[in-house]
Amino acid sequence: RPIGFLDSGVGGLTVIKAVQQQLPKEQVIFIADQAHLPYGTKTPTEITNYVRFLVNFLEKQQVKLIVFACNTATAWALPTLQAETKIPLIGVIDSGVQRALAVTQTKKVGVIATPATIKSDVYAQKIAQLAPQVQTQSWEMPHFVPLVEENLYQTAQAQELVQQDLRQVRTSEIDTLILGCTHYPLLRPLIAQTLGTQIKLVDAGVATVQTLQQYLLDHNLQNSGETKKSDLFYTTGEQEQLTVIAQDWLLDPNLTAQKVILPD
Numbered sequence: 001r002p003i004g005f006l007d008s009g010v011g012g013l014t015v016i017k018a019v020q021q022q023l024p025k026e027q028v029i030f031i032a033d034q035a036h037l038p039y040g041t042k043t044p045t046e047i048t049n050y051v052r053f054l055v056n057f058l059e060k061q062q063v064k065l066i067v068f069a070c071n072t073a074t075a076w077a078l079p080t081l082q083a084e085t086k087i088p089l090i091g092v093i094d095s096g097v098q099r100a101l102a103v104t105q106t107k108k109v110g111v112i113a114t115p116a117t118i119k120s121d122v123y124a125q126k127i128a129q130l131a132p133q134v135q136t137q138s139w140e141m142p143h144f145v146p147l148v149e150e151n152l153y154q155t156a157q158a159q160e161l162v163q164q165d166l167r168q169v170r171t172s173e174i175d176t177l178i179l180g181c182t183h184y185p186l187l188r189p190l191i192a193q194t195l196g197t198q199i200k201l202v203d204a205g206v207a208t209v210q211t212l213q214q215y216l217l218d219h220n221l222q223n224s225g226e227t228k229k230s231d232l233f234y235t236t237g238e239q240e241q242l243t244v245i246a247q248d249w250l251l252d253p254n255l256t257a258q259k260v261i262l263p264d
């Protein structure tokens with residue numbers, strides 16, 4: 001059976017890229033809720049309702065589990081939907097936290113994420129629970145998701161905005177920065193260029209793929225024998241919006257996203 005992935009938009013592709021590399025036998029079914037993008041400025045109730053639709057859609061595709069490839073959805077909707085859903089739901093925040101704690105040497109960790117994720121304070125709270133001696137600083141990056149979604153993430157405009165918005169991060173004392181939004185790895189070259197080598201970047205989505213690998217193994221859910229079926233890509237927005245970036249990011253010129261019609 002396939003593995004389901006969901007996000008508000010193209011950010012989920014950064015997690016799927018790691019799945020295609022590390023778990024090449026697993027079939028992926030991805031749904032991006034681009035009709036409701038961005039989640040980062042929505043209320044917890046709105047986010048939970050949008051994500052419930054995505055979970056139901058993926059359950060109908062007979063997925064064996066669902067990865068919330070979205071920090072905002074993980075922060076606000078995961079526990080509620082876990083209580084409502086029979087198949088396992090895996091978020092991205094725990095893995096990002098664990099990886100950051102393994103990487104930091106100065107015990108000063110930073111998080112950049114959407115306004116909604118920062119407001120939830122989930123990263124800082126989880127870090128404080130697991131490692132009370134570690135200090136966390138958090139910053140909202142409201143411009144990053146639109147830059148990526150509008151396919152401007154490789155432009156001079158993106159470079160300028162990233163430099164501007166990361167000024168406080170650059171002059172802070174952190175040695176480790178969690179990319180707490182799955183869209184941000186598309187901006188990673190610009191983020192790394194701005195911050196230099198002193199600050200290590202942790203990709204919460206990629207860290208989650210290792211957790212997923214272990215989970216499949218522990219629960220005997222991995223696809224070992226049968227040949228893999230093609231990955232499927234759906235969006236609640238316009239087909240082109242997902243197709244263009246997905247072809248580019250996943251290096252698959254034949255990939256075509258399909259539109260899902262939302263109920264009234």
Ligand code: DGN
Nearest residue numbers: 011039040071072181182
């Ligand atoms: N990619 C999502 C995340 O990881 O939080 C959020 C994108 C958004 O809708 N703002």
